[in-house]
Amino acid sequence: MRSLKYLFIAFFIIFSAFPSHEASAAEESKTMEVKLKNYLGNQTSVKLTATGDYRTSGGETFIKEGEELTLKMESGKLGVYKDSKKMGSDASLKIIPVKQDALLSINGRPYTGSFLFTVEGGYIRPINHVYIEDYLKGVVPREMPALWHSEALKAQAIAARTYALRHQSTLIDDTVSYQVYGGADGHYQSNSAN
Incomplete structure (x- = not known):
């Protein structure tokens, strides 16, 4: 009987050491930082189009819903253009969506989350800060054909x-x-597998 008591205590100690499901659910809501190289390649100019408003880290509106801006490399900095009018220039640029469901298209491909645009080796290099769930929607159909069997997905x-x-x-x-990541350009069948 005494050994059964010690066994119960040992099980209690072991299982209390493992994190609960709530802790892992909280961890899954974190973000990933993904440098966009695959689709964009090495570009000295990129077009940005938004489906919602984006603001800078200072709180100013950077791009409004439906607007199109162009970022260009100029003497090691990022020049921001609306139509052909220069709006400003900086070494890096961080933008954040005002509403979580906003999408920012970079050269025609939509992405969720916030962005840090930097200069890397003379090229524009966006870094996408994206929630893991949205990241997975952009990974699964790029790593495996989205029309494969649902169990494989x-x-x-x-x-x-x-x-x-x-x-x-x-x-x-x-x-x-x-992992190959294609932004918000996912597929309904692979999205349901996540």
């Missing part, structure tokens, strides 16, 4: 989520060096 989603959680505190890119 679910297995891919589990593998992609595990990989993402392991690299959560790392700046990754959207190439095969990590």
Whole structure:
């Protein structure tokens, strides 16, 4: 009887050491930092179009819903143009969506989340800060054809989520060096597997 008591205490200690489901759910709402290299390649000019308002980290409106802006490399800085009129210039630019469901299209491909535009090797390099759930919607159909069987897509989603959680505190890119990420340009069938 005494050994049963110690066994119960041992089980209690072991299971209390594991995090609860609530803790893992809170962790899954974190973001990923993804450097956009694959789709964009090395560009000295990119077109930005928004489906919602985006503001700068200082709170000023950067781009309004339906607006189109162009970022151009100019002497190691990012020049911001609306039509052909220069709006400003800076070494880097951070923009945040006013509403979470806003999309920012970069050269025609939509992305969710916020962005840091930087200069890397003479080219414009966006870094997308995106929630893991939205990140996975952009990964699964790029890592596996979205029309494959739903169970295969679910297995891919589990593998992609595990990989993402392991690299959560790392700046990754959207190439095969990590996981191919296609932004908000996902597929309904693979989205349901997440």
